[in-house]
Amino acid sequence: MKSLSRLFGVMALIAIFVVTGSVFAQSAGGTLTIGLAVEPISLDPAGGLYIPEQFLVQQIYDPLVAVDPDLNFHPALAESWEMNADGTEFTFKLRQDVKFHDGTPFNAEAVKVNMDRAALGTTPAAASPAAMVGYIETIVVDEYTAVVKFDSPHATFIQDLTRPWLMIASPAAIEQYGVDFGQHPVGTGPFMFKDWAAQDHITLVKNPDYAWGPEFYAHTGPALVDEVYFRVMPEPAIRLTAVQTGEALLVQDPSPLETSQMMADGSMQVFVFVAPGMTSHQMINSEKEPTNDLNVRKAMIYAVDQETIVQTGFYGLVPAAHSLISPSTWAFSAEANDLYRYDPEKAKALLEEAGWVDTNGDGIREKDGVNLHLEYTALPAYEEAFMELLAFYISEVGFEVNIIKLDDAGISDYGAKGLHSMINMSWISRDPSVMTYVYDSANIDGGNYSAYTRFRNDRLDEILRNAPTELDDEKRNAMYQEAQMIIMENAIALPIYSMANIYVGDLSVKGFRFDPEGYPYLYEISIATD
């Protein structure tokens, strides 16, 4: 609860700065230096992966449809759109006054080029093809009308269009740069790409012609800062130091301890965004001994005190989680969220019931001479803050936990072979459909090999496969709520905390506001010169 009240404090702060931001709108200009945690690989929307790319792609490109922080859709590059009754055809009327950074005009042909590219993806890891499943073609009706066709209903298409992977790039530049387009991005967005020195910096400059921002932006016309200078700083402590010394005005993912101190003394602005989507949770292997027993899995969930973990590991900067879906997500199931609370006695009782007793007094339960043993394959890059504590809580009720520290590649190798007892998972997304990536049983020994629970349930598979084509929002909502119940009732997810995007900013940074996925609108930010 303490963390929640802090969170509201931050939100209030944000609100204040949003309001005061407009006062500073006159004193435009300057360079906004931002400390990035991870360097992007490619700034091609159709080639991009996840986190580091998303933030930058959103500055350089515009979507056809934009979404505001309250999740309402607004016209962006498309003035209006229409879906046919089957949900398979989408007609877009386009703005006629938009130019790419290279001076070429934006039109229906550009939409076609981009949709065709997105459907295939330009790298093996591209996120865009998943949003274009069933794509047939884009028809250029006239200069400013385009129709996108799918072979099956696509309930989430308008929502997908707001995400970076379907944003519109300049066809002329795509042709000019070919495979290197990701290093020379050209879009229609509020900022234009200037240069990129690998492992050092990426510079964007404001687009002076920008006049087509969506209506919910705090101002119109070009962006308020002249230049955005992204520095790649891999060390969390150094990112924070850079704000203290003034070498950066805004940094992402700072170290939690120092951030909580700065929050307390008010020397910096701290912005916390509790992300929708999948929480950071452990996917429990339902095939391997001993976690193939439902009671053992339930005991693991009851054994863990998430509230203490977030206080100790994250200094209360992020909220504890009790379900695999975060409360700010559409179709969040409160019922699934209420199933488990910290109760070590109940955990012990469940283990006794399952026949696991400590006969030799070493603190570890046995059955038929075998220890109650877990192989915890952990990725320190994400789990450092809590993995020891998590293992401690689980071992308190009589488990023997062996932490195997691996990198990303090692985790996916162990996971695909099913050698783990549990693997951490989290996925920021506004829509619960991301559950499909890791809970559809087709991904156990196929697909992306990331269904680490190795859990097979026909009803769950049916929901996860059919919900994306369900056009009735109410029915879709009910389906996802049911999916959350199936997963939590079967105790294959051990929730830990809700994902959060944290930014620390200098006091001169004004107009900071999060978009619905937790990235700041750099377009609205200005630097106060006092």
Place this chain on the structure above:
Amino acid sequence: MWNYLVRRLLTSISILIGVSIFTFMILHFVPGDPVRVLIGRQSVSPERIEELRQEMGFNDSLPVQYFHYIERVFKGDMGRSMKTNRPVFDSIMEQFPSTLKLALFALLLSTIFGILIGALSAAIYGSWLDRAISMICLTGISIPPYFLGLLLILFFAVRNNWLPSVAKTDDFIGMILPAITLAVGEGCWLARLVRSSIINELNKTYQTLATAKGNSPAAVLFKHVLPNSLIPIATAISIQSVYLLAGSVVVESIFARQGIGRLAVVAIQNRDFPLVQGTVSLIAVLYVIINTLTDLFYAVVDPRVRLT
């Protein structure tokens, strides 16, 4: 002499072949399938995965893959990064100048510091100041660079704002803290070496003769003793230069500098085989070249070496 040269070069080449085989093998024994890492969490059909494996040559047997790799390297093609799809050679050449600049600057600092402090220590051998210097040097050697780096940042950047902590790559001011972080350990190590080799020489009888001929103590130290202790010191410095190049990994991450150390770390995490091979080979080649040159330098200045 020629005989020695040929033998030395053959040794170097065999070391390089060994390194390339070792790097190649070790990458294939680390858990993690490079194709899966490349795809991440996207759903990709087994056929497409097979296609990618075929394209990248992972379906061939290890020796065949290795020989293909060597064949390409001899044609001047180090391949493309699997992750960024940029040519490995370009990526390395873009990062290398920064590492080289930092290493050279750190080498300069550690050499000056090491020789001056070492010579001073030896001259006042046994005094309390000598013992104090020894203690300080021991601390300098023992302190890990990532901790020292943070201390320096805390003092020079956060508390006093005298120097930047993460300045741009081209900026000389921004190189001072990383270079000191790198140089302290090596400089202290060199100081101890200089001290002990000078003391070793001081105990020899020729300097009594030099003093008897009317030389001042300083002249004895700098004209006779120091030149004679130069051989082990020159070796130490040449070895240091390679350590400094390879040891830049931590410092580059802390100070957010460009460099091949950081490039290699990211490449290993991504199982980006071509890029790992490229960076590791570069460091190995530099190591071997510098060591070979050092050995040849010995052979030139000290005839005894040629016979062994």
